[in-house]
Amino acid sequence: xxxxxxxxxxxxxxxxxxxxxxxxxxxxxxxxxxxxxxxxxxxxxxxxxxxxxxxxxxxxxxxxxxxxxxxxxxxxxxxxxxxxxxxxxxxxxxxxxxxxxxxxxxxxxxxxxxxxxxxxxxxxxxxxxxxxxxxxxxxxxxxxxxxxxxxxxxxxxxxxxxxxxxxxxxxxxxxxxxxxxxxxxxxxxxxxxxxxxxxxxxxxxxxxxxxxxxxxxxxxxxxxxxxxxxxxxxxxxxxxxxxxxxxxxxxxxxxxxxxxxxxxxxxxxxxxxxxxxxxxxxxxxxxxxxxxxxxxxxxxxxxxxxxxxxxxxxxxxxxxxxxxxxxxxxxxxxxxxxxxxxxxxxxxxxxxxxxxxxxxxxxxxxxxxxxxxxxxxxxxxxxxxxxxxxxxxxxxxxxxxxxxxxxxxxxxxxxxxxxxxxxxxxxxxxxxxxxxxxxxxxxxxxxxxxxxxxxxxxxxxxxxxxxxxxxxxxxxxxxxxxxxxxxxxxxxxxxxxxxxxxxxxxxxxxxxxxxxxxxxxxxxxxxxxxxxxxxxxxxxxxxxxxxxxxxxxxxxxxxxxxxxxxxxxxxxxxxxxxxxxxxxxxxxxxxxxxxxxxxxxxxxxxxxxxxxxxxxxxxxxxxxxxxxxxxxxxxxxxxxxxxxxxxxxxxxxxxxxxxxxxxxxxxxxxxxxxxxxxxxxxxxxxxxxxxxxxxxxxxxxxxxxxxxxxxxxxxxxxxxxxxxxxxxxxxxxxxxxxxxxxxxxxxxxxxxxxxxxxxxxxxxxxxx
Amino acid sequence: xxxxxxxxxxxxxxxxxxxxxxxxxxxxxxxxxxxxxxxxxxxxxxxxxxxxxxxxxxxxxxxxxxxxxxxxxxxxxxxxxxxxxxxxxxxxxxxxxxxxxxxxxxxxxxxxxxxxxxxxxxxxxxxxxxxxxxxxxxxxxxxxxxxxxxxxxxxxxxxxxxxxxxxxxxxxxxxxxxxxxxxxxxxxxxxxxxxxxxxxxxxxxxxxxxxxxxxxxxxxxxxxx
Ligand SMILES: Nc1ncnc2c1ncn2[C@@H]1O[C@H](COP(=O)(O)OP(=O)(O)OP(=O)(O)O)[C@@H](O)[C@H]1O
Ligand SMILES: [Mg+2]
Numbered sequence: 005x006x007x008x009x010x011x012x013x014x015x016x017x018x019x020x021x022x023x024x025x026x027x028x029x030x031x032x033x034x035x036x037x038x039x040x041x042x043x044x045x046x047x048x049x050x051x052x053x054x055x056x057x058x059x060x061x062x063x064x065x066x067x068x069x070x071x072x073x074x075x076x077x078x079x080x081x082x083x084x085x086x087x088x089x090x091x092x093x094x095x096x097x098x099x100x101x102x103x104x105x106x107x108x109x110x111x112x113x114x115x116x117x118x119x120x121x122x123x124x125x126x127x128x129x130x131x132x133x134x135x136x137x138x139x140x141x142x143x144x145x146x147x148x149x150x151x152x153x154x155x156x157x158x159x160x161x162x163x164x165x166x167x168x169x170x171x172x173x174x175x176x177x178x179x180x181x182x183x184x185x186x187x188x189x190x191x192x193x194x195x196x197x198x199x200x201x202x203x204x205x206x207x208x209x210x211x212x213x214x215x216x217x218x219x220x221x222x223x224x225x226x227x228x229x230x231x232x233x234x235x236x237x238x239x240x241x242x243x244x245x246x247x248x249x250x251x252x253x254x255x256x257x258x259x260x261x262x263x264x265x266x267x268x269x270x271x272x273x274x275x276x277x278x279x280x281x282x283x284x285x286x287x288x289x290x291x292x293x294x295x296x297x298x299x300x301x302x303x304x305x306x307x308x309x310x311x312x313x314x315x316x317x318x319x320x321x322x323x324x325x326x327x328x329x330x331x332x333x334x335x336x337x338x339x340x341x342x343x344x345x346x347x348x349x350x351x352x353x354x355x356x357x358x359x360x361x362x363x364x365x366x367x368x369x370x371x372x373x374x375x376x377x378x379x380x381x382x383x384x385x386x387x388x389x390x391x392x393x394x395x396x397x398x399x400x401x402x403x404x405x406x407x408x409x410x411x412x413x414x415x416x417x418x419x420x421x422x423x424x425x426x427x428x429x430x431x432x433x434x435x436x437x438x439x440x441x442x443x444x445x446x447x448x449x450x451x452x453x454x455x456x457x458x459x460x461x462x463x464x465x466x467x468x469x470x471x472x473x474x475x476x477x478x479x480x481x482x483x484x485x486x487x488x489x490x491x492x493x494x495x496x497x498x499x500x501x502x503x504x505x506x507x508x509x510x511x512x513x514x515x516x517x518x519x520x521x522x523x524x525x526x527x528x529x530x531x532x533x534x535x536x537x538x539x540x541x542x543x544x545x546x547x548x549x550x551x552x553x554x555x556x557x558x559x560x561x562x563x564x565x566x567x568x569x570x571x572x573x574x575x576x577x578x579x580x581x582x583x584x585x586x587x588x589x590x591x592x593x594x595x596x597x598x599x600x601x602x603x604x605x606x607x608x609x610x611x612x613x614x615x616x617x618x619x620x621x622x623x624x625x626x627x628x629x630x631x632x633x634x635x636x637x638x639x640x641x642x643x644x645x646x647x648x649x650x651x652x653x654x655x656x657x658x659x660x661x662x663x664x665x666x667x668x669x670x671x672x673x674x675x676x677x678x679x680x681x682x683x684x685x686x687x688x689x690x691x692x693x694x695x696x697x698x699x700x701x702x703x704x705x706x707x708x709x710x711x712x713x714x715x716x717x718x719x720x721x722x723x724x725x726x727x728x729x730x731x732x733x734x735x736x737x738x739x740x741x742x743x744x745x746x747x748x749x750x751x752x753x754x755x756x757x758x759x760x761x762x763x764x765x766x767x768x769x770x771x772x
Numbered sequence: 773x774x775x776x777x778x779x780x781x782x783x784x785x786x787x788x789x790x791x792x793x794x795x796x797x798x799x800x801x802x803x804x805x806x807x808x809x810x811x812x813x814x815x816x817x818x819x820x821x822x823x824x825x826x827x828x829x830x831x832x833x834x835x836x837x838x839x840x841x842x843x844x845x846x847x848x849x850x851x852x853x854x855x856x857x858x859x860x861x862x863x864x865x866x867x868x869x870x871x872x873x874x875x876x877x878x879x880x881x882x883x884x885x886x887x888x889x890x891x892x893x894x895x896x897x898x899x900x901x902x903x904x905x906x907x908x909x910x911x912x913x914x915x916x917x918x919x920x921x922x923x924x925x926x927x928x929x930x931x932x933x934x935x936x937x938x939x940x941x942x943x944x945x946x947x948x949x950x951x952x953x954x955x956x957x958x959x960x961x962x963x964x965x966x967x968x969x970x971x972x973x974x975x976x977x978x979x980x981x982x983x984x985x986x987x988x989x990x991x992x993x994x995x996x997x
Binding site for chain 2: 407408409411412415416419670671673674675676677678679680681682684762763766767
């Protein structure tokens with residue numbers, strides 16, 4: 005090693021743990037950068053792996069009525085181009101649990117261990133083996149659908165029991181757990197049961213009505229064309245299967261969201277890395293001047309400092325890659341559990357790491373290079389004369405009562421206003437990003453509660469079988485009630501705008517009284533239809549468009565009369581006349597009840613529950629509680645980001661403060677020789693850091709709001725639309741935590757000055 | 773009455789496995805109110821001796837008592853207090869705080885003894901005036917010449933009116949005329965307040981103000997001529 009390189013590297017080793025702290029700036033920026041890119045890749049890869057691993061079928065064929073196994077087998081086995089196939093009996097049914105009924109899908113299959121088509125991945129327990137055994141899709145444990153239990157089902161009016169031998173996963177019904185976890189789309193619980201085909205055929209007397217096909221490349225259309233002799237009702241190709249569509253959309257959203265984090269953290273990281281290294285080099289200006297006067301070339305000097313930068317970048321990068329991988333693992337397992345508990349598959353994808361390395365080395369070397377160029381372009385004299393810039397603002401002369409150490413703290417903050425401003429900006433930005441999560445959560449939650457609060461009813465009652473409007477009203481009309489509004493509540497399909505989706509249908513003449521409907525467009529015209537904006541956006545329809553509503557075999561063609569704001573529900577509102585082709589106009593399945601006094605809710609609800617013919621009583625507050633629970637699960641990720649960003653803010657602040665303390669070591673040494681009490685010295689530093697913390701936290705607030713808006717745009721795709729609102733509590737939390745974390749970073753410079761050797765420092769600083 | 777008592781004092785530095793013995797059994801006894809000059813070749817250990825006396829560096833062995841305090845037995849906090857209350861440093865390279873004005877630099881040393889009092893401010897003004905800098909009171913160090921900075925450093929040490937003043941080349945950057953007036957002030961403080969001075973200098977002109985002059989050579993102090 006040349007003497008000049010040696011001297012620079014030696015300097016590095018003298019900095020010891022401070023090197024580590026400064027490298028942490030590189031590490032954290034890089035880790036967040038890698039996390040953004042890598043998690044998007046993993047997301048895609050995990051989805052693909054899931055589809056491939058399970059040999060998800062190319063074609064799904066539903067028959068309008070069951071046919072004999074041998075008939076179907078005869079047809080399918082003779083079609084050329086089919087690689088593998090599976091014949092199944094798939095029936096809608098009901099699952100009975102704890103005096104409640106839940107919808108169920110019951111699927112009879114020949115061999116649960118088949119791996120070549122629609123493979124079932126065992127999560128827990130074992131696969132079924134006839135004898136009244138079955139497997140359920142994992143995720144419905146809270147309604148008793150778990151290993152070891154005996155579950156009662158009914159289909160086409162026949163009751164039977166099945167012992168659950170194990171829980172499984174398959175892309176066919178991957179959202180069971182997501183639906184249950186995230187009550188957002190509100191379809192509630194559904195149990196999917198796989199059981200022996202023969203057994204189900206014995207119970208029902210049916211053959212098969214569902215065919216899965218894996219076909220050779222390019223053979224799909226001819227294969228589908230050859231199914232003609234079977235009563236085919238629906239054919240779905242893999243890419244149109246709801247699961248695949250969902251995963252594609254989800255993956256797309258994640259692909260957009262995660263790299264956005266990367267970019268933001270890259271900017272923050274670059275600025276703070278630049279600030280750190282620029283100052284380290286500028287602080288050495290005198291020394292560089294000496295080297296220049298000794299005749300060292302610019303290149304040689306630059307090379308020496310580049311070595312210094314490279315070592316720091318290397319330390320930072322190693323930690324950064326490890327942290328990046330850990331962050332990714334955390335965020336992925338979380339995300340995947342949110343959308344269906346899919347196994348996270350880590351692809352060999354070096355790209356995010358390579359880009360991360362380029363980013364960290366690039367930023368460090370540029371940050372070292374620029375000041376070197378700057379200094380070496382000056383004359384030797386100028387370089388030698390350089391002192392850490394001290395453009396002292398004459399602040400504080402007004403407060404003659406202030407102690408000198410405090411005055412030092414204040415003046416140090418404003419010693420180099422541009423530099424302080426930059427520090428405050430970067431730290432503020434990090435605090436802002438962190439606060440944006442709180443702002444976002446606050447706004448999203450607030451908006452959701454607002455939505456629920458638009459309902460005017462207090463209690464909803466569902467009847468066990470339809471009763472007439474009059475009977476419903478007279479049954480529920482108590483002294484405490486203000487109104488009872490019976491309605492028909494149906495689940496069905498809606499199509500329009502070339503799309504189709506499932507929906508709930510609410511039919512009542514008085515439905516407008518049950519909620520403070522807020523129009524997005526059109527009119528509240530129940531004689532045609534009023535749909536929620538969530539449904540309108542899913543379908544891509546607006547006021548005046550034709551829609552078709554199907555409930556079982558009944559259909560209704562109408563136009564969209566109006567669209568109302570409702571982010572939660574996919575629902576269509578009609579009056580009884582308009583809905584008469586779907587449901588008997590006299591029949592009510594449910595009723596909304598409003599009470600005169602909310603105090604009575606629990607009492608009245610209990611009374612309703614005792615009534616004959618009442619299946620279920622829902623208190624409106626319970627919906628909010630359930631939502632709160634769901635939301636709480638999403639908060640985990642939010643807090644993760646909140647604290648990671650705060651830690652970044654702290655590291656950025658710490659590295660800036662460490663360096664400015666190092667620049668002033670001679671001053672701290674002097675204070676020690678003067679015998680200034682330690683607490684006063686600490687006080688002086690705390691004032692400086694406090695001012696920086698205060699202003700950083702302050703400008704963090706508009707940033708929090710700004711980034712909140714930015715993230716909300718992305719979130720609209722991922723979750724739902726919500727307006728970002730100003731909330732005092734979110735601002736207060738952001739300010740308080742931002743301020744505290746910056747203050748927390750003072751531990752580093754305080755330790756540094758505590759260990760300072762005054763004698764050596766003075767000797768060293770006066771050596772030049 | 774003895775203010776400084778040094779007996780068989782040893783101090784060595786180890787750098788890269790190589791040991792430099794700087795002080796090798798140094799002896800020194802100073803009466804309260806005495807003014808002594810130490811001379812000696814460069815690198816002989818003059819600054820080291822001052823650092824040991826001022827409690828900013830530790831000795832290897834020997835007796836080191838100042839104002840009745842055994843410095844070798846004091847902890848970090850007590851040494852800090854010792855420096856604050858009993859010692860005034862005048863450094864070879866001034867070491868002023870760049871973010872404090874001339875008067876504030878003087879106040880900095882006083883404040884931790886007298887608190888933020890009227891007396892503190894009056895005394896700071898008085899000493900700055902004594903060194904001839906009352907017109908530069910509101911200037912920051914970077915707006916002062918080398919000699920002016922040195923005078924601020926002198927005022928900062930003297931204003932504390934401590935038991936012992938340790939000065940390292942206090943007149944290195946000061947012209948002869950100023951030197952005379954500053955030495956005059958020191959003599960006055962020596963007689964009126966009984967302050968003890970240990971002054972390191974190469975400047976033979978200062979000899980005439982001294983009660984004694986010692987030479988530091990080969991790690992030991994010798995009586996000079
Ligand atoms: N921290 C240290 N580490 C290693 N050696 C040191 C250290 N401090 C001082 N020395 C050595 O101790 C010896 C005495 O140094 P000192 O500064 O006391 O000399 P000095 O008499 O004040 O010289 P000058 O007249 O040039 O100021 C020198 O040889 C120096 O190299
Ligand atoms: Mg010296």
